[in-house]
Amino acid sequence: MQLFPCPFCGPRSESEFHFGGDFGNLRPEGSDVSASEWSAYLHLRANPKGSSSEVWMHMTCGELFRMDRNTVDNTVNSSAELEDTHR
Amino acid sequence: MTRHYSALSLLKEGLNDQRGWQKAWRSPEPAGRYDLIIIGGGGQGLATAYYLAKNHGITNVAVIERGWLGGGNTGRNTTVVRSNYFFPESVALYDMSLKLYEKLSLELNYNVMLSQRGMVNLAHSPNDLEMAARAVNAMQINGVDASLLSEAETRDLMPLYNDSPTARWPIYGSVLQKRAGTARHDAVAWAYARAADRLGVDIIQNCDVTEFIVENGRCRGVRTSRGDIRAERVGMAVAGHSSALAAKAGFRLPIVSYALQACVSEPIKPALDCIVLSPSTGVYASQSDKGEMVIGGGLDRIPSYGQRGNLPVLEHIISGLLEMFPSFRQLRLMRQWAGIVDVVPDSSPILGESPVPGLYLNCGWGTGGFKAIPAGGTLLAHLLATGTHHEVSRPFDLDRFARGRLIDEAAGSGIAH
Numbered sequence: 461m462q463l464f465p466c467p468f469c470g471p472r473s474e475s476e477f478h479f480g481g482d483f484g485n486l487r488p489e490g491s492d493v494s495a496s497e498w499s500a501y502l503h504l505r506a507n508p509k510g511s512s513s514e515v516w517m518h519m520t521c522g523e524l525f526r527m528d529r530n531t532v533d534n535t536v537n538s539s540a541e542l543e544d545t546h547r
Numbered sequence: 548m549t550r551h552y553s554a555l556s557l558l559k560e561g562l563n564d565q566r567g568w569q570k571a572w573r574s575p576e577p578a579g580r581y582d583l584i585i586i587g588g589g590g591q592g593l594a595t596a597y598y599l600a601k602n603h604g605i606t607n608v609a610v611i612e613r614g615w616l617g618g619g620n621t622g623r624n625t626t627v628v629r630s631n632y633f634f635p636e637s638v639a640l641y642d643m644s645l646k647l648y649e650k651l652s653l654e655l656n657y658n659v660m661l662s663q664r665g666m667v668n669l670a671h672s673p674n675d676l677e678m679a680a681r682a683v684n685a686m687q688i689n690g691v692d693a694s695l696l697s698e699a700e701t702r703d704l705m706p707l708y709n710d711s712p713t714a715r716w717p718i719y720g721s722v723l724q725k726r727a728g729t730a731r732h733d734a735v736a737w738a739y740a741r742a743a744d745r746l747g748v749d750i751i752q753n754c755d756v757t758e759f760i761v762e763n764g765r766c767r768g769v770r771t772s773r774g775d776i777r778a779e780r781v782g783m784a785v786a787g788h789s790s791a792l793a794a795k796a797g798f799r800l801p802i803v804s805y806a807l808q809a810c811v812s813e814p815i816k817p818a819l820d821c822i823v824l825s826p827s828t829g830v831y832a833s834q835s836d837k838g839e840m841v842i843g844g845g846l847d848r849i850p851s852y853g854q855r856g857n858l859p860v861l862e863h864i865i866s867g868l869l870e871m872f873p874s875f876r877q878l879r880l881m882r883q884w885a886g887i888v889d890v891v892p893d894s895s896p897i898l899g900e901s902p903v904p905g906l907y908l909n910c911g912w913g914t915g916g917f918k919a920i921p922a923g924g925t926l927l928a929h930l931l932a933t934g935t936h937h938e939v940s941r942p943f944d945l946d947r948f949a950r951g952r953l954i955d956e957a958a959g960s961g962i963a964h
Contacts, residue, residue, distance in 0.1 A: 461858050462849075475859045479803075479850060499949040503801035503892055507790035509852045531804075532852045 588612025594924020633959030787887030828867030
């Protein structure tokens with residue numbers, strides 16, 4: 461059982477968290493978004509091997525936050541509240 | 548030297564103190580140039596090499612493997628082969644694969660131990676049973692064998708299933724695909740490797756691809772830990788590591804890599820004749836030829852490249868299994884492991900040219916690549932040899948995401964990922 465650090469609740473069991481995708485994958489704005497841009501936003505993922513910046517939800521408190529971790533050894537480097545521009 | 552495997556050659560080598568067996572494949576040094584390169588020496592890559600030689604007569608081919616043959620997901624799956632899918636596109640693909648599996652041992656002169664013992668998908672409620680009938684109808688319309696079993700018929704197949712009146716997951720019926728079964732996973736990789744090698748393909752192990760050679764926007768080969776290797780076209784069949792290689796080529800894929808766990812119990816006497824899957828517990832199990840219970844379940848929910856697997860998911864799988872078969876409580880687990888699977892939003896594979904011309908993809912099989920090895924190999928070979936799609940692979944092109952033509956088997960056949 462791994463503990464993930466929720467910025468609001470502290471270290472909690474991994475089973476309370478839900479993966480929310482790449483950090484910085486922002487929804488394209490405007491009315492002239494092409495099908496490929498929209499598809500890239502919806503489907504394409506960095507899925508890096510190693511350091512990864514991600515958005516996670518702590519389902520118990522319902523908050524989204526940023527977590528930086530390593531996808532090979534699963535260590536967590538940091539977690540932080542999302543800035544307003546990434547909400 | 549004895550090359551052909553038969554009862555006669557066994558007898559001959561038995562009398563000869565087993566000294567005449569030829570190595571199943573060579574270990575050549577990489578040449579600087581081939582017609583085609585395949586990255587990934589798992590089942591998919593090795594099958595691609597074999598079908599390139601057999602179907603298209605192209606033998607100046609290299610298979611490049613970072614580790615050892617079949618050491619990734621080919622050696623880590625639960626060996627189930629089946630074609631009980633929902634959409635016509637999927638059935639065409641997976642039944643092509645199952646039909647090739649059915650003649651594979653004879654064709655490759657290698658016993659892949661295909662055992663078509665039948666696969667049972669359980670229905671745990673009247674609503675499940677209606678969905679089961681829908682699945683059976685879809686499969687029959689698509690020309691694949693399927694039958695709807697009653698509770699009694701299902702229990703006949705698995706007498707150890709929980710029959711308590713208070714069981715959390717009672718049986719209301721099930722879907723049976725009789726042609727589904729298991730095959731020896733290592734043997735599938737080794738059989739394709741041996742057959743491809745015999746046709747002239749170079750299989751190069753312990754060779755890590757570090758970079759792609761791209762000239763005028765076109766992929767012309769790879770840089771590896773053992774030197775540059777150039778080719779007209781490059782195919783990649785690297786499952787959970789597809790995104791990592793795609794990053795080297797400068798594009799992203801609609802893939803997230805997760806660990807998928809499995810485990811086996813100690814060997815026991817025959818206790819389970821079929822493969823059984825409960826969509827509700829997410830657990831499936833079969834008994835290996837050695838007698839071990841082979842147990843699998845859903846994905847770890849944390850994207851990862853660590854081939855380990857985490858404890859909460861293992862606990863969830865085992866608790867589901869014990870709810871289904873309470874007597875398995877006595878069993879001890881012998882081994883537990885995980886493979887890194889390439890999960891796509893619509894749970895269907897990606898076959899076709901990548902955004903870099905000359906580089907072709909065979910990925911996105913998620914939790915079900917083993918069953919598709921013969922078809923995936925046939926289709927990637929067709930793409931590499933001709934530069935165009937086979938009619939079966941066309942719907943699975945990367946362009947389906949921008950076109951909105953997803954083939955959503957998670958919704959269609961209830962794949963648990």
